[in-house]
Amino acid sequence: MHCRLRPLPCTFLLGILSSLLLGTGCAHRTPAPGGTYTLEEASGYSLLVPSLSSPSANPAFQTSNLVLPSHKRKDTSAPAPSCVIHGSVFSLxxxxxxDRWSVTSLSPLGWNQQAGDLDIHAEWNHFLDQLSQLERRSCFPRSQTFYSRRRAIAEKIPLPANEAAFFSYSFSGSGFVDLAPGMQLKIEQPLIQSASASARGSYKGSLEADYRVTASSDLGVELLLSRTVNRKAAKSLPSGADLVFDISKRFRSWPFLRLFLQSIGDSKTQPTAILxxxxxxxxxxxxxxxVEAGGRTNCPSSTPSSVECVSFGTKTAVSLLSSVSINGKTELRPFGTTFGYLIDVAASGKGxxxxxxxxxxxxxxxxHRSLVQGGYAEVDFPQTLDSVNQIVLLPGDKVAWEQ
Incomplete structure (x- = not known):
């Protein structure tokens, strides 16, 4: 079976279309307190390789130490014997x-030698299933969400730079993203005040709502309504027509949130955004x-009481944005924006x-890449557009250049 590290869909990489090749060289800087990542080429992959790892007995693998946060000053309790994952690619x-673990994964040499014969997505998903089982067995300190712990593990592993969104937030060609702090939802629904959508004057603008994704008190995430447009006008609409303003209430008791992006999917029918x-x-x-079995066109006809689902319909636009620091100013950019796209935009208009x-x-x-447990790691990369176009920015990243 061959590795299926699929390229990110064009519809997902909003505006990430520039890929000019020029320049050579490599940035050399003093390592940041949070360590460093180095962008390296390995068998056709542009790998982000973290520092502070050790080779294992098999040179195709490497091991990194992971210290998990704990509410206790020293969590000296030993985990149960079943608290272990022995995978063919990823182990814990x-x-x-x-609060102390060892993470084993492919080394850069291993990516060169073995990645082409593996389905890395399937291996990682299998690892996450086992990680979830360890969660249910109370193997970890109760001070971090499952998704924060997953990202902490991913930060210790050499991974393709353009696949960072998959390993940290589950995004792949299937078109869904696990919501996490540092993201924002932007929802826009046409405001129609006539039974006939074609009637003159029936369109009265749009209902708009922005939601920030924040950490919740139950080690999950929650949505906070941060901006509205035409909220008063929505009161005159039929019941349920103002759904865009009630999302935070609908999902207040649900710590794990996943968004199906509107324009991505394998279905031949038009998919809709689903939360x-x-x-x-x-x-x-x-x-x-x-949801996938139903073609991503609506919520399942029946869902258990432990699940909440909202389908926004094809007429409502739902965008997912990431909070990124650009030259010291926090900005919202489409989730999946590459570093190369920002460079291209900054240089545009120069004739x-x-x-x-x-x-x-x-x-x-x-x-500088934001680390889930605090601090930043500096990313050392070749100074070419080909290299920076491979780097997908994650929420919390800091980028800068001379203005």
Whole structure:
């Protein structure tokens, strides 16, 4: 079976269409307190390789230490013997304490030698299923969400730079994303005040609502309504027509949230944006399978009481944005934006000097990746557009260049 690391869909990478090749060189900087990532080429993959890892007995694999946050000063309790994952690609082994673990994964050499014969997506999903089982067995300190723990593990593993959204947030060609702090939902629904949509004057603008994704008190996430447009006008609409303003209430009791993006999917019919909420990871996975089986056109006809589902319909636009720091200013960008796209936009409008502007920006550009357990890791990359186009920005990342 061959590795199926699928390229990110064009409809997902909003505006990420530039891929000019120019320049050479590599940025050399003092390592950041949170460590570093180095962008390396391995068998056709542009890997982000974290520092502070150790080779294992098999040079195709490497091991990294993972310390999990704990409410207790020293969580010295030992995990149960069943608290272990031995996978063919990804493994997780505890020490004699519940907050200290070893993560084993493919090394850069392993990616060169073995990745082409593996289905890495399937291996990672299998690892996550087992991680969820360890969660239910109380193998970990109760101070972190499942998704934060998953991302903490992913941060220790050499992974393709353009697949960061999959390993951290489940995004792939299936078109769904696990919501996490640092993201924002933007929902826009046409405001129609006539029974006939074609009637003159029936369109009165749109109902708009923005929701910030934040950490909740029950180790999950929640949606906070941060901006509305035409909320008063919605009061005159039929019951349920103002759904866009009630999302935070509908999903208040659901710590695990997954958004099916509107324009991505394998279905021949037009998919719609769908938001799922669940109390456990297992329930979320089961609901996801039901949505996919239905062609992603609506919520399943029947869902268990442990799952909430909202289908927004084809006329409502739902966008997912990431909070990214650009030259010290926090901005919202489409989820999945690449570093290369930001460089291209910054250099645009320079006329005949655009290529020179890109070269200059690349020589000055820097990227610091936000770490789920605090701090930042500096990303060391070759100063070429080909390289930065491979780097998908994640919520919380910091990018900068000389202005």
């Amino acid at each position: 082994i505890p020490s004699d304490r519940r 799922l909420g669940a109390r456990t990871v297992g329930d979320l996975q089961e609901a996801t399978l039901r 005949h000097n655009e290529v020179a502007a890109e070269t200059h920006l690349l020589q000055q550009a820097s990227l």
